[in-house]
Amino acid sequence: MPVTTIAGRDIHVDDEGFLTAYEEWDPELARSLAGRIGIELTDAHWKALTFLREDYAAQGETATLRRVSVVGGIPTKELFTLFPKKPAKKMAYVAGLPKPHGCV
Incomplete structure (x- = not known):
């Protein structure tokens, strides 16, 4: 697994830059990832x-x-406004999670 430095610390990521260690994420890191x-x-x-x-x-x-919209109660249109163009992929990236299945 590749390691990169984000927000001044080493973070484990996959080849596309998605975090691979759930516990390495925190709000400060989220702000850095979002800024990127x-x-x-x-x-x-x-x-x-x-x-x-x-x-x-x-x-x-x-x-x-769809799950974020239906179960999370956030309208799809709002998700596209918050995370333009590829909301599922961008949300997962900032949340420090693996890319959702079905995303290219």
């Missing part, structure tokens, strides 16, 4: 990220966009 893709986190972003992390802990896999 041009997103400034708001309370609405944190709602999605919190849902993703809790759902991952319970389900063992990263939630799809």
Whole structure:
């Protein structure tokens, strides 16, 4: 597994830059990851990220966009506004989770 330095510390990532160690993530790291893709986190972003992390802990896999919308209660249109173009992939990246199945 590759290791990269983000926010001044070594982080384990896969070949696409997604974190591979759930426990290495924290809010400070999330802000750094979001900044790398041009997103400034708001309370609405944190709602999605919190849902993703809790759902991952319970389900063992990263939630799809549909699951975040239906189960997390965040409309798909809002997710596209918060995480433009590829919301599922961007949410997973910032949340420190593996890329959702089905994302290219």
